[in-house]
Amino acid sequence: MSRLDSFIRRMKAQSDILNYVSAELALPPEGAILEVGLGNGRTFDHLRERFPGRRIVAFDRALVAHGSSVPAPEDLILGEIDITAQAFAGQGAALVHADIGTGYADKDAVTLTWLPQLTSALLAVGGIAVSGLPLEDSLLEPLPVPASVPADRYFLYRKRA
Numbered sequence: 001m002s003r004l005d006s007f008i009r010r011m012k013a014q015s016d017i018l019n020y021v022s023a024e025l026a027l028p029p030e031g032a033i034l035e036v037g038l039g040n041g042r043t044f045d046h047l048r049e050r051f052p053g054r055r056i057v058a059f060d061r062a063l064v065a066h067g068s069s070v071p072a073p074e075d076l077i078l079g080e081i082d083i084t085a086q087a088f089a090g091q092g093a094a095l096v097h098a099d100i101g102t103g104y105a106d107k108d109a110v111t112l113t114w115l116p117q118l119t120s121a122l123l124a125v126g127g128i129a130v131s132g133l134p135l136e137d138s139l140l141e142p143l144p145v146p147a148s149v150p151a152d153r154y155f156l157y158r159k160r161a
């Protein structure tokens with residue numbers, strides 16, 4: 001599969017899962033949405049459309065988002081996520097979306113040394129994690145993804161008690 005087709009499949013999987021979460025899954029009534037990897041801000045824009053009224057906090061090492069998709073200053077956290085997001089641990093996020101895979105196995109392996117545990121610490125019990133990388137953590141229960149999402153393309157979890 002070409003990288004273009006792989007990218008399209010990843011974006012479709014991301015959109016399908018986030019739409020499924022917004023339409024079908026109950027989120028904890030309180031708690032922010034955390035966008036882990038703001039990038040261009042396309043997903044941030046999608047999240048604020050799908051979850052109106054929720055605070056959305058976005059993380060990245062630098063601001064590279066399109067001007068139409070820049071979070072308010074208090075909702076934009078710049079720096080290395082494994083460090084900056086620690087300040088949000090225990091605050092009970094309702095949804096964490098993490099799109100920080102690189103396509104390089106060695107780099108993603110380093111990310112996976114901290115992302116699963118961090119995601120678990122960020123979420124409220126009952127909160128949802130949506131991730132482009134698989135998150136292995138004892139408190140993150142894998143959930144089935146919509147039928148349109150190819151296996152192992154994008155991942156969905158709920159934090160158990």
Ligand SMILES: C[S@@+](CC[C@H](N)C(=O)[O-])C[C@H]1O[C@@H](n2cnc3c(N)ncnc32)[C@H](O)[C@@H]1O
Nearest residue numbers: 037038039040041042043060061080081099100
């Ligand atoms: C694939 S892009 C996210 C795309 C985003 N979903 C969008 O709608 O454009 C991943 C982003 O995460 C950021 N990122 C990846 N790993 C990071 C880390 N450890 N700390 C801070 N930022 C990171 C990168 O700088 C990049 O902007």
